[in-house]
Amino acid sequence: MRKKIAAVFLVVSLCTGSQVLAQEHEQEHEHGHVHWGYTGHEGPEHWGGLAEPFSACKDGRNQSPIDIVPNLDADLSPLTITYIPGGSEIINNGHSIQVNYTAGSTLTLDGQVFELKQFHFHTPSENTxxxxxxxxxxxxxHADKDGNLAVLALMFKEGTANKELAKAWAQMPQAVGGQESLHQTVDAAALLPANQGYYRFNGSLTTPPCSEGVHWIVLKESAQASKEQIAQFSKVIGVPNNRPVQPVNARIVVE
Ligand SMILES: [Zn+2]
Known part of the structure:
Protein backbone atom coordinates (compact mmCIF):
# COMPACT_ATOMS: atom_id res chain seq x y z
CA MET A 1 0.00 0.00 0.00
CA ARG A 2 2.75 2.36 0.94
CA LYS A 3 4.48 1.56 -2.33
CA LYS A 4 1.30 2.27 -4.30
CA ILE A 5 0.87 5.68 -2.68
CA ALA A 6 4.48 6.50 -3.41
CA ALA A 7 3.94 5.49 -7.03
CA VAL A 8 0.84 7.71 -7.28
CA PHE A 9 2.80 10.61 -5.83
CA LEU A 10 5.55 10.00 -8.32
CA VAL A 11 3.10 10.05 -11.23
CA VAL A 12 1.45 13.21 -9.92
CA SER A 13 4.76 14.96 -9.46
CA LEU A 14 5.92 13.93 -12.94
CA CYS A 15 2.72 15.32 -14.46
CA THR A 16 3.13 18.54 -12.55
CA GLY A 17 6.71 18.69 -13.68
CA SER A 18 5.85 18.35 -17.34
CA GLN A 19 3.00 20.86 -17.03
CA VAL A 20 5.42 23.39 -15.62
CA LEU A 21 7.78 22.70 -18.51
CA ALA A 22 4.93 23.10 -20.98
CA GLN A 23 3.92 26.42 -19.40
CA GLU A 24 7.46 27.69 -19.48
CA HIS A 25 7.57 26.80 -23.12
CA GLU A 26 4.31 28.65 -23.72
CA GLN A 27 5.65 31.68 -21.92
CA GLU A 28 8.79 31.59 -23.98
CA HIS A 29 6.62 31.69 -27.08
CA GLU A 30 4.43 34.46 -25.69
CA HIS A 31 7.45 36.57 -24.91
CA GLY A 32 9.05 35.88 -28.25
CA HIS A 33 12.07 34.11 -26.78
CA VAL A 34 12.13 31.39 -29.41
CA HIS A 35 15.51 31.68 -31.08
CA TRP A 36 15.41 33.10 -34.60
CA GLY A 37 17.92 34.91 -36.71
CA TYR A 38 18.97 35.83 -40.22
CA THR A 39 21.13 32.84 -41.17
CA GLY A 40 20.98 29.04 -41.32
CA HIS A 41 18.21 26.99 -39.71
CA GLU A 42 16.88 30.00 -37.81
CA GLY A 43 16.89 32.22 -40.91
CA PRO A 44 13.89 33.98 -42.52
CA GLU A 45 12.90 31.03 -44.77
CA HIS A 46 12.44 28.89 -41.61
CA TRP A 47 10.72 31.41 -39.30
CA GLY A 48 7.20 30.12 -40.00
CA GLY A 49 8.15 26.64 -38.82
CA LEU A 50 10.13 27.58 -35.70
CA ALA A 51 7.08 28.04 -33.48
CA GLU A 52 3.30 27.97 -33.81
CA PRO A 53 2.91 31.72 -33.06
CA PHE A 54 5.22 32.41 -36.02
CA SER A 55 2.89 30.78 -38.58
CA ALA A 56 2.05 34.11 -40.25
CA CYS A 57 5.69 34.24 -41.41
CA LYS A 58 4.86 31.41 -43.86
CA ASP A 59 1.05 31.59 -44.23
CA GLY A 60 0.48 35.37 -44.28
CA ARG A 61 -0.64 37.07 -47.49
CA ASN A 62 0.27 40.62 -46.48
CA GLN A 63 3.84 40.19 -45.34
CA SER A 64 6.60 42.78 -45.10
CA PRO A 65 8.97 43.91 -46.43
CA ILE A 66 8.05 44.34 -50.11
CA ASP A 67 9.52 45.80 -53.25
CA ILE A 68 7.49 49.00 -53.46
CA VAL A 69 6.08 49.53 -56.94
CA PRO A 70 3.16 51.91 -56.52
CA ASN A 71 -0.02 50.74 -58.26
CA LEU A 72 -2.41 53.51 -57.21
CA ASP A 73 -1.85 57.27 -57.45
CA ALA A 74 -4.18 58.66 -54.81
CA ASP A 75 -2.96 62.16 -54.04
CA LEU A 76 -2.27 61.19 -50.41
CA SER A 77 -2.79 63.84 -47.75
CA PRO A 78 0.36 65.20 -46.04
CA LEU A 79 1.61 63.21 -43.06
CA THR A 80 0.63 64.54 -39.66
CA ILE A 81 3.74 63.99 -37.56
CA THR A 82 4.15 65.64 -34.17
CA TYR A 83 7.44 64.47 -32.74
CA ILE A 84 9.18 65.94 -29.71
CA PRO A 85 12.71 64.97 -28.64
CA GLY A 86 12.36 61.67 -26.76
CA GLY A 87 14.96 59.10 -27.79
CA SER A 88 16.10 58.24 -24.28
CA GLU A 89 17.54 54.75 -24.28
CA ILE A 90 19.48 52.56 -26.71
CA ILE A 91 19.40 48.76 -26.68
CA ASN A 92 21.06 45.91 -28.56
CA ASN A 93 18.39 43.19 -28.74
CA GLY A 94 20.54 40.88 -30.85
CA HIS A 95 18.46 41.52 -33.97
CA SER A 96 18.82 45.28 -34.22
CA ILE A 97 19.83 48.44 -32.41
CA GLN A 98 16.74 50.12 -30.98
CA VAL A 99 16.16 53.57 -29.52
CA ASN A 100 13.26 53.65 -27.07
CA TYR A 101 11.15 56.79 -27.08
CA THR A 102 9.40 58.57 -24.24
CA ALA A 103 5.66 59.33 -24.54
CA GLY A 104 4.24 62.31 -26.39
CA SER A 105 5.23 61.94 -30.05
CA THR A 106 2.52 61.02 -32.53
CA LEU A 107 1.69 60.12 -36.10
CA THR A 108 -1.95 60.58 -37.14
CA LEU A 109 -3.38 58.41 -39.95
CA ASP A 110 -6.99 58.84 -41.08
CA GLY A 111 -7.75 60.61 -37.79
CA GLN A 112 -6.28 57.75 -35.76
CA VAL A 113 -3.47 58.72 -33.37
CA PHE A 114 -0.42 56.46 -33.11
CA GLU A 115 2.30 57.11 -30.52
CA LEU A 116 5.99 56.65 -31.33
CA LYS A 117 7.38 53.87 -29.11
CA GLN A 118 10.82 53.15 -30.58
CA PHE A 119 12.87 53.20 -33.72
CA HIS A 120 15.42 50.66 -34.92
CA PHE A 121 17.52 49.88 -37.97
CA HIS A 122 18.14 47.31 -40.69
CA THR A 123 21.12 47.00 -43.01
CA PRO A 124 20.73 46.74 -45.91
CA SER A 125 17.17 48.07 -46.29
CA GLU A 126 14.26 45.63 -45.96
CA ASN A 127 11.80 47.36 -48.28
CA THR A 128 13.13 48.23 -51.71
CA HIS A 142 4.01 53.53 -33.42
CA ALA A 143 1.02 52.04 -31.59
CA ASP A 144 -2.48 53.40 -31.05
CA LYS A 145 -4.40 52.98 -27.79
CA ASP A 146 -5.68 49.57 -28.93
CA GLY A 147 -2.24 48.27 -29.86
CA ASN A 148 -2.63 48.66 -33.64
CA LEU A 149 0.74 49.36 -35.22
CA ALA A 150 1.96 51.90 -37.75
CA VAL A 151 5.56 51.82 -38.98
CA LEU A 152 7.18 54.79 -40.68
CA ALA A 153 10.18 53.69 -42.73
CA LEU A 154 13.07 55.95 -43.68
CA MET A 155 15.81 54.94 -46.10
CA PHE A 156 19.41 56.01 -45.59
CA LYS A 157 21.92 56.60 -48.35
CA GLU A 158 25.65 56.78 -47.80
CA GLY A 159 26.77 60.39 -47.55
CA THR A 160 27.58 62.89 -44.84
CA ALA A 161 27.66 61.90 -41.17
CA ASN A 162 24.23 62.17 -39.55
CA LYS A 163 24.46 64.40 -36.45
CA GLU A 164 21.24 63.20 -34.85
CA LEU A 165 22.12 59.55 -35.40
CA ALA A 166 25.55 60.25 -33.87
CA LYS A 167 23.89 61.05 -30.52
CA ALA A 168 22.60 57.48 -30.35
CA TRP A 169 25.53 55.81 -32.08
CA ALA A 170 27.93 57.27 -29.46
CA GLN A 171 26.47 54.81 -26.95
CA MET A 172 25.65 51.82 -29.17
CA PRO A 173 25.87 48.68 -26.98
CA GLN A 174 28.29 46.15 -28.46
CA ALA A 175 26.88 43.14 -26.61
CA VAL A 176 23.49 41.50 -27.09
CA GLY A 177 21.22 42.61 -24.25
CA GLY A 178 23.22 45.79 -23.70
CA GLN A 179 21.21 48.86 -22.77
CA GLU A 180 22.26 52.46 -22.13
CA SER A 181 20.49 55.65 -21.10
CA LEU A 182 21.33 58.23 -23.73
CA HIS A 183 23.31 61.27 -22.53
CA GLN A 184 21.87 63.30 -25.40
CA THR A 185 18.15 62.93 -26.12
CA VAL A 186 17.56 62.03 -29.77
CA ASP A 187 14.93 63.97 -31.72
CA ALA A 188 13.21 61.69 -34.23
CA ALA A 189 11.94 64.79 -36.09
CA ALA A 190 15.56 65.78 -36.81
CA LEU A 191 16.12 62.45 -38.58
CA LEU A 192 13.25 62.99 -41.03
CA PRO A 193 13.76 64.61 -44.45
CA ALA A 194 12.20 67.94 -45.42
CA ASN A 195 10.05 66.37 -48.11
CA GLN A 196 7.67 63.89 -46.49
CA GLY A 197 6.05 62.42 -49.59
CA TYR A 198 5.36 58.75 -48.97
CA TYR A 199 4.10 55.36 -50.10
CA ARG A 200 1.40 53.64 -48.08
CA PHE A 201 0.36 49.99 -47.89
CA ASN A 202 -0.64 47.28 -45.44
CA GLY A 203 1.92 44.80 -44.21
CA SER A 204 3.34 42.97 -41.24
CA LEU A 205 6.13 42.96 -38.71
CA THR A 206 9.31 42.05 -40.59
CA THR A 207 10.46 39.87 -37.67
CA PRO A 208 8.73 36.92 -35.97
CA PRO A 209 5.84 36.60 -35.23
CA CYS A 210 5.32 38.49 -38.57
CA SER A 211 1.91 39.73 -37.34
CA GLU A 212 -0.18 41.40 -40.04
CA GLY A 213 -2.44 44.45 -39.90
CA VAL A 214 0.50 46.86 -39.69
CA HIS A 215 0.05 50.24 -41.43
CA TRP A 216 3.19 50.96 -43.45
CA ILE A 217 4.36 54.40 -44.47
CA VAL A 218 7.63 54.57 -46.43
CA LEU A 219 9.13 57.99 -47.05
CA LYS A 220 10.19 58.64 -50.65
CA GLU A 221 13.07 60.93 -49.72
CA SER A 222 16.02 59.28 -48.02
CA ALA A 223 18.28 60.56 -45.23
CA GLN A 224 22.06 60.34 -45.12
CA ALA A 225 24.52 58.57 -42.85
CA SER A 226 28.25 58.24 -43.30
CA LYS A 227 29.89 55.04 -44.48
CA GLU A 228 31.43 54.73 -40.99
CA GLN A 229 28.05 55.13 -39.25
CA ILE A 230 26.49 52.40 -41.38
CA ALA A 231 29.53 50.17 -40.86
CA GLN A 232 29.43 50.68 -37.09
CA PHE A 233 25.87 49.35 -37.01
CA SER A 234 26.42 46.41 -39.36
CA LYS A 235 29.55 45.38 -37.46
CA VAL A 236 27.69 45.26 -34.13
CA ILE A 237 24.80 43.20 -35.59
CA GLY A 238 27.28 40.96 -37.43
CA VAL A 239 24.94 39.75 -40.20
CA PRO A 240 22.65 41.52 -42.70
CA ASN A 241 19.43 41.94 -40.67
CA ASN A 242 17.00 42.34 -43.55
CA ARG A 243 14.18 39.88 -44.20
CA PRO A 244 13.93 39.28 -47.98
CA VAL A 245 11.08 41.03 -49.83
CA GLN A 246 7.76 39.18 -49.72
CA PRO A 247 5.03 38.75 -52.39
CA VAL A 248 2.75 41.79 -52.74
CA ASN A 249 -0.21 39.53 -53.66
CA ALA A 250 -3.46 41.51 -53.92
CA ARG A 251 -2.24 44.58 -52.05
CA ILE A 252 -2.64 48.15 -53.15
CA VAL A 253 0.50 50.27 -52.83
CA VAL A 254 -0.56 53.89 -52.80
CA GLU A 255 1.54 56.96 -53.55
ZN1 LIG B 1 12.20 46.83 -38.47
Missing amino acids: INGESFPMEAHFV
Missing part, protein backbone atom coordinates in the same frame (compact mmCIF):
# COMPACT_ATOMS: atom_id res chain seq x y z
CA ILE A 129 11.72 50.97 -53.96
CA ASN A 130 11.22 50.06 -57.63
CA GLY A 131 13.83 47.36 -57.10
CA GLU A 132 16.36 49.69 -55.44
CA SER A 133 17.91 48.60 -52.15
CA PHE A 134 19.39 51.14 -49.71
CA PRO A 135 22.32 50.63 -47.33
CA MET A 136 20.18 51.20 -44.23
CA GLU A 137 16.50 51.58 -43.25
CA ALA A 138 15.05 52.96 -40.02
CA HIS A 139 11.66 51.82 -38.71
CA PHE A 140 9.77 54.22 -36.46
CA VAL A 141 7.27 51.99 -34.64
Whole structure:
Protein backbone atom coordinates (compact mmCIF):
# COMPACT_ATOMS: atom_id res chain seq x y z
CA MET A 1 0.00 0.00 0.00
CA ARG A 2 2.75 2.36 0.94
CA LYS A 3 4.48 1.56 -2.33
CA LYS A 4 1.30 2.27 -4.30
CA ILE A 5 0.87 5.68 -2.68
CA ALA A 6 4.48 6.50 -3.41
CA ALA A 7 3.94 5.49 -7.03
CA VAL A 8 0.84 7.71 -7.28
CA PHE A 9 2.80 10.61 -5.83
CA LEU A 10 5.55 10.00 -8.32
CA VAL A 11 3.10 10.05 -11.23
CA VAL A 12 1.45 13.21 -9.92
CA SER A 13 4.76 14.96 -9.46
CA LEU A 14 5.92 13.93 -12.94
CA CYS A 15 2.72 15.32 -14.46
CA THR A 16 3.13 18.54 -12.55
CA GLY A 17 6.71 18.69 -13.68
CA SER A 18 5.85 18.35 -17.34
CA GLN A 19 3.00 20.86 -17.03
CA VAL A 20 5.42 23.39 -15.62
CA LEU A 21 7.78 22.70 -18.51
CA ALA A 22 4.93 23.10 -20.98
CA GLN A 23 3.92 26.42 -19.40
CA GLU A 24 7.46 27.69 -19.48
CA HIS A 25 7.57 26.80 -23.12
CA GLU A 26 4.31 28.65 -23.72
CA GLN A 27 5.65 31.68 -21.92
CA GLU A 28 8.79 31.59 -23.98
CA HIS A 29 6.62 31.69 -27.08
CA GLU A 30 4.43 34.46 -25.69
CA HIS A 31 7.45 36.57 -24.91
CA GLY A 32 9.05 35.88 -28.25
CA HIS A 33 12.07 34.11 -26.78
CA VAL A 34 12.13 31.39 -29.41
CA HIS A 35 15.51 31.68 -31.08
CA TRP A 36 15.41 33.10 -34.60
CA GLY A 37 17.92 34.91 -36.71
CA TYR A 38 18.97 35.83 -40.22
CA THR A 39 21.13 32.84 -41.17
CA GLY A 40 20.98 29.04 -41.32
CA HIS A 41 18.21 26.99 -39.71
CA GLU A 42 16.88 30.00 -37.81
CA GLY A 43 16.89 32.22 -40.91
CA PRO A 44 13.89 33.98 -42.52
CA GLU A 45 12.90 31.03 -44.77
CA HIS A 46 12.44 28.89 -41.61
CA TRP A 47 10.72 31.41 -39.30
CA GLY A 48 7.20 30.12 -40.00
CA GLY A 49 8.15 26.64 -38.82
CA LEU A 50 10.13 27.58 -35.70
CA ALA A 51 7.08 28.04 -33.48
CA GLU A 52 3.30 27.97 -33.81
CA PRO A 53 2.91 31.72 -33.06
CA PHE A 54 5.22 32.41 -36.02
CA SER A 55 2.89 30.78 -38.58
CA ALA A 56 2.05 34.11 -40.25
CA CYS A 57 5.69 34.24 -41.41
CA LYS A 58 4.86 31.41 -43.86
CA ASP A 59 1.05 31.59 -44.23
CA GLY A 60 0.48 35.37 -44.28
CA ARG A 61 -0.64 37.07 -47.49
CA ASN A 62 0.27 40.62 -46.48
CA GLN A 63 3.84 40.19 -45.34
CA SER A 64 6.60 42.78 -45.10
CA PRO A 65 8.97 43.91 -46.43
CA ILE A 66 8.05 44.34 -50.11
CA ASP A 67 9.52 45.80 -53.25
CA ILE A 68 7.49 49.00 -53.46
CA VAL A 69 6.08 49.53 -56.94
CA PRO A 70 3.16 51.91 -56.52
CA ASN A 71 -0.02 50.74 -58.26
CA LEU A 72 -2.41 53.51 -57.21
CA ASP A 73 -1.85 57.27 -57.45
CA ALA A 74 -4.18 58.66 -54.81
CA ASP A 75 -2.96 62.16 -54.04
CA LEU A 76 -2.27 61.19 -50.41
CA SER A 77 -2.79 63.84 -47.75
CA PRO A 78 0.36 65.20 -46.04
CA LEU A 79 1.61 63.21 -43.06
CA THR A 80 0.63 64.54 -39.66
CA ILE A 81 3.74 63.99 -37.56
CA THR A 82 4.15 65.64 -34.17
CA TYR A 83 7.44 64.47 -32.74
CA ILE A 84 9.18 65.94 -29.71
CA PRO A 85 12.71 64.97 -28.64
CA GLY A 86 12.36 61.67 -26.76
CA GLY A 87 14.96 59.10 -27.79
CA SER A 88 16.10 58.24 -24.28
CA GLU A 89 17.54 54.75 -24.28
CA ILE A 90 19.48 52.56 -26.71
CA ILE A 91 19.40 48.76 -26.68
CA ASN A 92 21.06 45.91 -28.56
CA ASN A 93 18.39 43.19 -28.74
CA GLY A 94 20.54 40.88 -30.85
CA HIS A 95 18.46 41.52 -33.97
CA SER A 96 18.82 45.28 -34.22
CA ILE A 97 19.83 48.44 -32.41
CA GLN A 98 16.74 50.12 -30.98
CA VAL A 99 16.16 53.57 -29.52
CA ASN A 100 13.26 53.65 -27.07
CA TYR A 101 11.15 56.79 -27.08
CA THR A 102 9.40 58.57 -24.24
CA ALA A 103 5.66 59.33 -24.54
CA GLY A 104 4.24 62.31 -26.39
CA SER A 105 5.23 61.94 -30.05
CA THR A 106 2.52 61.02 -32.53
CA LEU A 107 1.69 60.12 -36.10
CA THR A 108 -1.95 60.58 -37.14
CA LEU A 109 -3.38 58.41 -39.95
CA ASP A 110 -6.99 58.84 -41.08
CA GLY A 111 -7.75 60.61 -37.79
CA GLN A 112 -6.28 57.75 -35.76
CA VAL A 113 -3.47 58.72 -33.37
CA PHE A 114 -0.42 56.46 -33.11
CA GLU A 115 2.30 57.11 -30.52
CA LEU A 116 5.99 56.65 -31.33
CA LYS A 117 7.38 53.87 -29.11
CA GLN A 118 10.82 53.15 -30.58
CA PHE A 119 12.87 53.20 -33.72
CA HIS A 120 15.42 50.66 -34.92
CA PHE A 121 17.52 49.88 -37.97
CA HIS A 122 18.14 47.31 -40.69
CA THR A 123 21.12 47.00 -43.01
CA PRO A 124 20.73 46.74 -45.91
CA SER A 125 17.17 48.07 -46.29
CA GLU A 126 14.26 45.63 -45.96
CA ASN A 127 11.80 47.36 -48.28
CA THR A 128 13.13 48.23 -51.71
CA ILE A 129 11.72 50.97 -53.96
CA ASN A 130 11.22 50.06 -57.63
CA GLY A 131 13.83 47.36 -57.10
CA GLU A 132 16.36 49.69 -55.44
CA SER A 133 17.91 48.60 -52.15
CA PHE A 134 19.39 51.14 -49.71
CA PRO A 135 22.32 50.63 -47.33
CA MET A 136 20.18 51.20 -44.23
CA GLU A 137 16.50 51.58 -43.25
CA ALA A 138 15.05 52.96 -40.02
CA HIS A 139 11.66 51.82 -38.71
CA PHE A 140 9.77 54.22 -36.46
CA VAL A 141 7.27 51.99 -34.64
CA HIS A 142 4.01 53.53 -33.42
CA ALA A 143 1.02 52.04 -31.59
CA ASP A 144 -2.48 53.40 -31.05
CA LYS A 145 -4.40 52.98 -27.79
CA ASP A 146 -5.68 49.57 -28.93
CA GLY A 147 -2.24 48.27 -29.86
CA ASN A 148 -2.63 48.66 -33.64
CA LEU A 149 0.74 49.36 -35.22
CA ALA A 150 1.96 51.90 -37.75
CA VAL A 151 5.56 51.82 -38.98
CA LEU A 152 7.18 54.79 -40.68
CA ALA A 153 10.18 53.69 -42.73
CA LEU A 154 13.07 55.95 -43.68
CA MET A 155 15.81 54.94 -46.10
CA PHE A 156 19.41 56.01 -45.59
CA LYS A 157 21.92 56.60 -48.35
CA GLU A 158 25.65 56.78 -47.80
CA GLY A 159 26.77 60.39 -47.55
CA THR A 160 27.58 62.89 -44.84
CA ALA A 161 27.66 61.90 -41.17
CA ASN A 162 24.23 62.17 -39.55
CA LYS A 163 24.46 64.40 -36.45
CA GLU A 164 21.24 63.20 -34.85
CA LEU A 165 22.12 59.55 -35.40
CA ALA A 166 25.55 60.25 -33.87
CA LYS A 167 23.89 61.05 -30.52
CA ALA A 168 22.60 57.48 -30.35
CA TRP A 169 25.53 55.81 -32.08
CA ALA A 170 27.93 57.27 -29.46
CA GLN A 171 26.47 54.81 -26.95
CA MET A 172 25.65 51.82 -29.17
CA PRO A 173 25.87 48.68 -26.98
CA GLN A 174 28.29 46.15 -28.46
CA ALA A 175 26.88 43.14 -26.61
CA VAL A 176 23.49 41.50 -27.09
CA GLY A 177 21.22 42.61 -24.25
CA GLY A 178 23.22 45.79 -23.70
CA GLN A 179 21.21 48.86 -22.77
CA GLU A 180 22.26 52.46 -22.13
CA SER A 181 20.49 55.65 -21.10
CA LEU A 182 21.33 58.23 -23.73
CA HIS A 183 23.31 61.27 -22.53
CA GLN A 184 21.87 63.30 -25.40
CA THR A 185 18.15 62.93 -26.12
CA VAL A 186 17.56 62.03 -29.77
CA ASP A 187 14.93 63.97 -31.72
CA ALA A 188 13.21 61.69 -34.23
CA ALA A 189 11.94 64.79 -36.09
CA ALA A 190 15.56 65.78 -36.81
CA LEU A 191 16.12 62.45 -38.58
CA LEU A 192 13.25 62.99 -41.03
CA PRO A 193 13.76 64.61 -44.45
CA ALA A 194 12.20 67.94 -45.42
CA ASN A 195 10.05 66.37 -48.11
CA GLN A 196 7.67 63.89 -46.49
CA GLY A 197 6.05 62.42 -49.59
CA TYR A 198 5.36 58.75 -48.97
CA TYR A 199 4.10 55.36 -50.10
CA ARG A 200 1.40 53.64 -48.08
CA PHE A 201 0.36 49.99 -47.89
CA ASN A 202 -0.64 47.28 -45.44
CA GLY A 203 1.92 44.80 -44.21
CA SER A 204 3.34 42.97 -41.24
CA LEU A 205 6.13 42.96 -38.71
CA THR A 206 9.31 42.05 -40.59
CA THR A 207 10.46 39.87 -37.67
CA PRO A 208 8.73 36.92 -35.97
CA PRO A 209 5.84 36.60 -35.23
CA CYS A 210 5.32 38.49 -38.57
CA SER A 211 1.91 39.73 -37.34
CA GLU A 212 -0.18 41.40 -40.04
CA GLY A 213 -2.44 44.45 -39.90
CA VAL A 214 0.50 46.86 -39.69
CA HIS A 215 0.05 50.24 -41.43
CA TRP A 216 3.19 50.96 -43.45
CA ILE A 217 4.36 54.40 -44.47
CA VAL A 218 7.63 54.57 -46.43
CA LEU A 219 9.13 57.99 -47.05
CA LYS A 220 10.19 58.64 -50.65
CA GLU A 221 13.07 60.93 -49.72
CA SER A 222 16.02 59.28 -48.02
CA ALA A 223 18.28 60.56 -45.23
CA GLN A 224 22.06 60.34 -45.12
CA ALA A 225 24.52 58.57 -42.85
CA SER A 226 28.25 58.24 -43.30
CA LYS A 227 29.89 55.04 -44.48
CA GLU A 228 31.43 54.73 -40.99
CA GLN A 229 28.05 55.13 -39.25
CA ILE A 230 26.49 52.40 -41.38
CA ALA A 231 29.53 50.17 -40.86
CA GLN A 232 29.43 50.68 -37.09
CA PHE A 233 25.87 49.35 -37.01
CA SER A 234 26.42 46.41 -39.36
CA LYS A 235 29.55 45.38 -37.46
CA VAL A 236 27.69 45.26 -34.13
CA ILE A 237 24.80 43.20 -35.59
CA GLY A 238 27.28 40.96 -37.43
CA VAL A 239 24.94 39.75 -40.20
CA PRO A 240 22.65 41.52 -42.70
CA ASN A 241 19.43 41.94 -40.67
CA ASN A 242 17.00 42.34 -43.55
CA ARG A 243 14.18 39.88 -44.20
CA PRO A 244 13.93 39.28 -47.98
CA VAL A 245 11.08 41.03 -49.83
CA GLN A 246 7.76 39.18 -49.72
CA PRO A 247 5.03 38.75 -52.39
CA VAL A 248 2.75 41.79 -52.74
CA ASN A 249 -0.21 39.53 -53.66
CA ALA A 250 -3.46 41.51 -53.92
CA ARG A 251 -2.24 44.58 -52.05
CA ILE A 252 -2.64 48.15 -53.15
CA VAL A 253 0.50 50.27 -52.83
CA VAL A 254 -0.56 53.89 -52.80
CA GLU A 255 1.54 56.96 -53.55
ZN1 LIG B 1 12.20 46.83 -38.47
